[in-house]
Amino acid sequence: MHAADAFAKTKAEGRAALVGYLPAGYPTLADSIKAVDIMIDHGADMIELGLPYSDPVMDGPAIQKAADQALAGGFRTRQVFEVTEAVAGRVPILVMTYWNLVERYGVDRFARDFAAAGGAGLITPDLIPDEAGEWIEASDAYGLDRVFLVAPSSTEERIVSTVAACRGFVYAQSVMGVTGARAATSAVAPALVERTRRHTDLPIGVGLGVRSGDQAAEIGAYGDAVIVGSAIVNCYLDAPDIPTGHQRLAELTADLAEGVRR
Amino acid sequence: MPNPDASGHWGEFGGRFVPEALIAALDELEAAHTAALADPAFTAELEQLGREYGNLPSPLYFAERLSEEAGVEVWLKREDLNHTGAHKIRNVLGQALLTKRMGKRRIIAETGAGQHGVASATAAAYFGLECTVYMGEEDTRRQALNVARMRLLGAEVVPVTTGSRTLKDAMNEALREWVASVDHTHYLIGSVGGPAPFPQLVRDYCRGIGDEARAQFLERTGALPDVVAACVGGGSNAMGIFTAFLEDESVKLFGFEAGGDGYDTGRHAATITAGQIGVLHGARTFVLQDEDGQTIESHSISAGLDYPGVGPEHAHLAATGRAVYEPVDDAEAMAALEKLARTEGIICAIESAHGLAGALRLAKGLKAGSRVLVNLSGRGDKDMGNVVEYFGFAGAPEKSGE
Numbered sequence: 001m002h003a004a005d006a007f008a009k010t011k012a013e014g015r016a017a018l019v020g021y022l023p024a025g026y027p028t029l030a031d032s033i034k035a036v037d038i039m040i041d042h043g044a045d046m047i048e049l050g051l052p053y054s055d056p057v058m059d060g061p062a063i064q065k066a067a068d069q070a071l072a073g074g075f076r077t078r079q080v081f082e083v084t085e086a087v088a089g090r091v092p093i094l095v096m097t098y099w100n101l102v103e104r105y106g107v108d109r110f111a112r113d114f115a116a117a118g119g120a121g122l123i124t125p126d127l128i129p130d131e132a133g134e135w136i137e138a139s140d141a142y143g144l145d146r147v148f149l150v151a152p153s154s155t156e157e158r159i160v161s162t163v164a165a166c167r168g169f170v171y172a173q174s175v176m177g178v179t180g181a182r183a184a185t186s187a188v189a190p191a192l193v194e195r196t197r198r199h200t201d202l203p204i205g206v207g208l209g210v211r212s213g214d215q216a217a218e219i220g221a222y223g224d225a226v227i228v229g230s231a232i233v234n235c236y237l238d239a240p241d242i243p244t245g246h247q248r249l250a251e252l253t254a255d256l257a258e259g260v261r262r
Numbered sequence: 263m264p265n266p267d268a269s270g271h272w273g274e275f276g277g278r279f280v281p282e283a284l285i286a287a288l289d290e291l292e293a294a295h296t297a298a299l300a301d302p303a304f305t306a307e308l309e310q311l312g313r314e315y316g317n318l319p320s321p322l323y324f325a326e327r328l329s330e331e332a333g334v335e336v337w338l339k340r341e342d343l344n345h346t347g348a349h350k351i352r353n354v355l356g357q358a359l360l361t362k363r364m365g366k367r368r369i370i371a372e373t374g375a376g377q378h379g380v381a382s383a384t385a386a387a388y389f390g391l392e393c394t395v396y397m398g399e400e401d402t403r404r405q406a407l408n409v410a411r412m413r414l415l416g417a418e419v420v421p422v423t424t425g426s427r428t429l430k431d432a433m434n435e436a437l438r439e440w441v442a443s444v445d446h447t448h449y450l451i452g453s454v455g456g457p458a459p460f461p462q463l464v465r466d467y468c469r470g471i472g473d474e475a476r477a478q479f480l481e482r483t484g485a486l487p488d489v490v491a492a493c494v495g496g497g498s499n500a501m502g503i504f505t506a507f508l509e510d511e512s513v514k515l516f517g518f519e520a521g522g523d524g525y526d527t528g529r530h531a532a533t534i535t536a537g538q539i540g541v542l543h544g545a546r547t548f549v550l551q552d553e554d555g556q557t558i559e560s561h562s563i564s565a566g567l568d569y570p571g572v573g574p575e576h577a578h579l580a581a582t583g584r585a586v587y588e589p590v591d592d593a594e595a596m597a598a599l600e601k602l603a604r605t606e607g608i609i610c611a612i613e614s615a616h617g618l619a620g621a622l623r624l625a626k627g628l629k630a631g632s633r634v635l636v637n638l639s640g641r642g643d644k645d646m647g648n649v650v651e652y653f654g655f656a657g658a659p660e661k662s663g664e
Contacts, residue, residue, distance in 0.1 A: 054556040055430060055542065057437045058281050064424050077554045099279055100541040104555030126279050126541075130269060151283035153444065158285060173283055177442035 001092045002120045003145045003168030006045045007203045007224060016220030016260045018043060019205060020253060021096065021229035023050035024083045025075035026066040027236045027245060036087040038249050039232070043257025044091065048123060048227065051080050051097035058098075058125040060180030062230040062237055077105050081117040088118030094145065094168075096123040102135070111138035121145025121168050129165035136165065147171050147205075150196050152188040163200035169225060170196055170204045179208055180230045190222050216259030226260055228252075264508050264575075270458020271546075272578035278457040280437070280544045287444040292459040294364045299466065308359055315388065316351045317344050318470065322478035322635075327605040334625040337487065338638040339475045339503060342610055348640030349471055349499045350381040354450060356467030358385035361448040368392040368447040372436040374401060374429035375565030376408025377644065378452030383417035385450075393417040396432040396439070401565065408644065426559050429569050433543050453496025454573030457544030461501075461573050468502030475635060476506040487635035489624060491516045493617035494587060495531065495567035497576045499639035500617075504585060514586070517576060518620030520562030521589030531560035532589035533572040534580045547574040563592040563648060566613040566640070590616045590623070596652055598622055599642065611640035612648060 010017040020039040024032050036047050052067035052075050059067070084093050095114065102110045102122070114122075121144040127135065129148055139146045145168025150159050153176060163170050174189035193204050206219045207227030211234075216226045235252055236245035266272045278288060298304040312318035320343055325336045341349040361369055369391050373379030379395040386393030395412055399421040402409050412419050425431035440449040454461045454468075472490075479487055490507050492500035494517035507513040522530035530536075533548045540549035542557060550558040550570035562568040579585035595612060598619035603609050610618065614637070621636045628634070642649070650656045 054425065055434050057434050057543075058441075060438075061424070068425065071556065098541075100549070100551070100555040103541060104551065104553075125281055126544075128278060128280075128282055128285060131277050131279060149282045151281065151285075153283050153286040155286055155289075158282070162282065173281070176283055176444065178438045 001088070001118070003046060003092050003094065006092050007169065010045055016223055017045035017225040018216065018257050018260045019046040019048055019225050019227040020044040020232055021048040021050060021227065022232055023052050023063065023066045023070050024080045025052055025070035025073060026233070027069070027242050028073060029075070029079060029083070031242050033083055033086045034246065035249055036083070038246055039253050040087070040090050042250050042253035044253055046092045046094065046225065047087065048094050048096045048229070049080055049083055051077065051095055051101050053098040053101055056098060058178055060178040060230060062233045063179050065237060066233045077101055081113050084114065084117040084119045092120035093118065094120050094123055094147065096125065099124060099127040107134045108138045108141070111142040111144055115142035115144055119144065121147060123147040123171055125149060129162055132165065139167070149173050150192065152176055152192050156195070159196055160199050163196060163202060166200070166202055168202070170200060170202050171227070172196060172204050172206050172223065174206050174208050177208070189219065193222050213255035213259030216256045217262040220260040220262070226256070228256055264505070266458060266462055270462070272575050273581060275547050275577040275581070276458055276461060276545050276574035278544060279541045279546065280457045281441060283441050284444065284457070288457055288459065290364065291463070294360060295459060295463050295466070298360055298363055304359065304363065308356055311355050311359070312352065312470070315345060316355055318352070319474040320344055322475055322482060325606050328602065331605060332622055332625040333630055334628050334632040334634050336621065337479065337633065337635045339471060339635065341471060341499065341637060341639045342608070342614065342641035346381045346384050347643065348377055348381070348611065349468060349502055350378055350452070351384070352470055352502070353452070353464050353467045353498060354381040354385035357448065357450045357463070358389045358391060361391060361450070362389055364448065366446050366448045368394070368443070369450040370394045370396065370436050370439055370447055371450045372396050372429065372432040372452060374398070374432070374568060375644065376401065376405040376412065377566060377640065379417070379419070380408055380411045380415070382450050383412040383415035386417060387415045394439070395419050396422050396435040398427040398429060398432050399423050400427045405565070428559065430543070430557060437543070453498040454501045454575060455496045455543055455545060455547070455571055461545065461575055464498050465501040465505060465575065468498050469505040471499065471502035471637060472504060472506030475503060479635060483633065485633070486510055486513050487633045488512070488628065489514045489516060489621065489632065489634045491518065491617050491621040491624065491634060492637040493567060493613050493639065494519050494534070494572060494576060495569050495613065496571070497573040499637050501573060501575055503637040504579070508584065515579070515584065516620060516624060517585055517587040518590045518616045519587055520564055520567035520616060521591035521594070522561035522563070524591045525589040529561040530589060530591070531562045531568050531570065533570060534576065534587040535589050542571040545574045547577040548572050563652070564595065564612040564616060566611065567616060588620060590619045594619045594623070600653070608638070609642035610638050611642050612645045614639045
């Protein structure tokens with residue numbers, strides 16, 4: 001399954017896709033699998049599995065803390081394939097990862113093992129197409145989506161070259177800043193999506209800062225996918241125990257799924 | 263001039279492994295830096311600033327008594343005599359002047375022990391810029407005096423509580439903050455690392471060390487040194503002194519990394535010696551990392567060398583063999599620090615003592631009368647706490663470190 005499969009469905013339904021993010025291995029390996037199932041059961045159209053990394057420069061405190069906890073729990077890169085295999089088949093599963101982890105595993109080897117596990121593709125927040133030669137080759141070889149980011153500060157020229165390198169969808173970073181749930185969504189996001197759309201027919205996902213069904217509805221009005229990360233992680237960070245976290249995740253996902261269907 | 267290619271790579275090293283959100287700012291910085299270096303008004307202002315405010319050029323000093331003991335001529339480039347006590351003033355004056363030129367009003371910086379933070383706060387005070395310094399929480403406690411210096415100079419010091427709470431995490435936090443404030447803020451990075459154009463830019467502002475030393479050496483001896491040695495953490499002082507000599511084939515270049523408890527113990531910061539290529543803080547370079555690519559914490563008695571990465575140009579010089587990198591452990595560095603104090607009356611920084619220790623080790627294999635140039639990159643005032651602890655000087659009867 002690829003991102004295009006999810007977008008074909010949501011487009012037919014005349015709505016934006018809901019994409020849920022959770023670091024693999026958080027809150028535990030088994031519970032990250034369970035959490036993905038909960039998200040899919042409650043209306044997520046696509047899943048982004050984070051690969052926990054020691055130096056996540058794009059992430060705010062919530063995702064950093066979750067990644068640290070997964071690593072402290074002994075999480076290994078190869079386990080992201082276990083999680084992928086366990087949850088693949090119902091919706092596309094993408095992995096969002098800092099580049100050193102892929103490079104260390106071996107770019108071709110990572111692409112091969114991830115494709116074999118049923119993964120759809122990679123979102124690479126610190127890899128720009130200019131540096132991505134090896135990944136472009138490997139993703140072509142194994143038929144994987146490759147999602148690069150555009151940002152409010154991107155020039156027209158860079159938007160053009162970035163979308164040309166993307167497959168599956170384009171990730172619009174909606175605020176200048178790290179990940180984290182925000183009370184108000186970005187004012188610059190609609191303009192960025194509009195600028196990006198002029199240069200591509202690919203769907204455009206909007207991420208960073210979404211935490212409620214209302215915000216999901218607001219973003220779904222102009223974006224093709226609403227990406228939610230920190231708010232999902234917060235379900236567990238703030239919960240007294242994991243079952244409560246699962247419960248909160250179910251409620252949040254249902255709220256968000258309702259939001260993209262308004 | 264040994265510049266990287268158009269996309270910021272030296273061979274396979276360097277580049278830009280950062281969020282797209284920062285690319286426009288890096289492009290702007292690169293263009294501004296190139297234009298500034300080509301502008302005589304900018305270079306003249308920087309030169310005057312260095313001379314009148316930074317105490318540059320720093321002297322080249324022949325260490326006679328130390329040379330007698332070493333059996334070779336030991337020449338010291340006295341960066342310890344610069345304003346704020348290290349080569350770092352060169353980098354911060356250059357970048358702060360560039361910040362003004364770009365019309366930005368604020369700088370942010372990362373710091374480990376606080377030396378780059380103090381230098382940044384100094385430049386910010388001089389130019390009237392706002393300044394925020396990110397520092398690992400653990401370091402803010404150990405280096406309370408430097409925190410006080412930065413605050414006195416008007417900077418805001420933000421203790422970083424994420425990850426391992428060390429220099430690398432302070433750098434993560436500075437990068438995060440930069441993404442959010444890039445329209446009016448310059449990230450005044452402290453070494454020759456990070457995404458392009460930073461490694462080249464910082465080198466360009468530090469290369470005066472070698473340019474001066476090369477001219478001074480020729481004037482004093484009529485020849486070039488046989489060996490140039492420097493310590494390497496991120497590697498700004500080493501690139502600063504190496505650059506002028508890169509095309510002098512007779513001059514051997516040596517970088518000395520922190521061997522910590524001893525390279526074989528695994529508790530060290532000898533990134534190049536360990537030899538694992540990876541991506542950290544925006545560049546492909548050598549990185550201390552585990553099997554999965556997670557960064558491993560470095561260890562050194564010297565906070566300024568205690569970093570799990572290294573500038574990509576050093577990685578390239580190591581890979582091509584133009585420079586040689588070897589570890590120097592804590593004990594060897596502290597012995598050199600003591601020897602310099604007792605033979606020359608100079609108390610250098612523990613960082614610089616690694617370069618000196620490596621040079622003294624090297625001297626044993628050199629012909630008598632060989633000329634060795636060592637970059638004495640900083641002074642040791644900041645390290646007296648460590649010195650007291652290491653040599654057991656506090657209260658108790660004196661014991662020698664040798």
